[in-house]
Amino acid sequence: MKTNKLILLTASALIIVACSSRKKTSTTTTSTPTSTTTPTSTVSSGPVMVLKPNDGINVPGDQELAAIQIQHKDATLAQLKEGYELYSKTACVGCHEAKNIYKRPLEQWKDIVDDMAMKAQITESQKDAVYKYVLAIKATQPK
Numbered sequence: 477m478k479t480n481k482l483i484l485l486t487a488s489a490l491i492i493v494a495c496s497s498r499k500k501t502s503t504t505t506t507s508t509p510t511s512t513t514t515p516t517s518t519v520s521s522g523p524v525m526v527l528k529p530n531d532g533i534n535v536p537g538d539q540e541l542a543a544i545q546i547q548h549k550d551a552t553l554a555q556l557k558e559g560y561e562l563y564s565k566t567a568c569v570g571c572h573e574a575k576n577i578y579k580r581p582l583e584q585w586k587d588i589v590d591d592m593a594m595k596a597q598i599t600e601s602q603k604d605a606v607y608k609y610v611l612a613i614k615a616t617q618p619k
Contacts, residue, residue, distance in 0.1 A: 532577030532613045543615035559609025567596040577613045
């Protein structure tokens with residue numbers, strides 16, 4: 477009889493522990509859009525690794541600046557950030573959504589930027605900023 481009580485108590489304790497350790501999840505009927513434009517960072521024992529969004533539309537940093545300065549020594553981080561703002565928030569999105577930078581080959585971007593700059597009525601300086609931003613993103617495109 478004592479053995480049965482001991483088995484019953486042990487089984488009850490295991491059930492309680494198992495049930496209390498499960499995470500409760502709930503479902504909702506509304507969906508929250510996910511953003512692919514905000515990079516996240518993970519820290520390991522080495523340097524910080526920045527995960528890039530799948531569409532290439534991200535705020536440029538030192539990595540993008542170093543990449544673009546190989547071909548365009550005069551490029552600045554401020555210029556790349558201006559290009560990002562124009563591309564993702566003002567000039568380009570005035571007519572259409574920001575396009576995935578990674579999808580088009582590098583060779584097509586000069587003509588695309590030239591054509592779109594006329595339609596968006598941006599200055600030569602702004603056009604140069606957008607073009608250098610795109611080149612910097614393409615130069616740091618993940619393999």
